[in-house]
């Protein structure tokens with residue numbers, strides 16, 4: 485192939501474009517996600533009971549339902565959840581994003597006896613009750629579920645709508 489006067493500048497222009505493209509791509513790399521400010525997560529953070537603006541009681545039953553299974557809170561609000569297992573088998577309530585809950589569900593299938601000490605999660609034996617105090621810092625939806633194998637699949641889940649303040 486023979487270079488003419490017009491092909492040479494074009495080849496140069498292409499080389500410059502390719503180089504700047506590479507520079508842009510590497511410039512984008514590692515542009516921060518915010519991790520680890522005061523225990524805050526995508527769904528909020530553990531709350532302080534003294535700051536709770538209200539108490540919501542949630543029952544967990546063997547018909548694989550939370551009652552209530554949907555509720556509404558305000559962004560910034562701290563809620564004290566009293567969770568009661570009214571059934572004859574173990575249940576749990578885990579707060580999380582849909583993605584976290586589904587990932588957790590997969591782990592639970594591998595390790596069914598896994599217990600949770602993490603905030604935002606509570607496992608209760610039949611007839612027991614416990615509480616979770618949670619502050620909803622971000623507007624959107626916070627999901628919750630019972631991740632004991634078979635329970636989520638049977639419909640044991642719910643959602644908390646967090647309204648923008």
Ligand SMILES: [Cu+2]
Nearest residue numbers: 575576630635
């Ligand atoms: Cu359950």
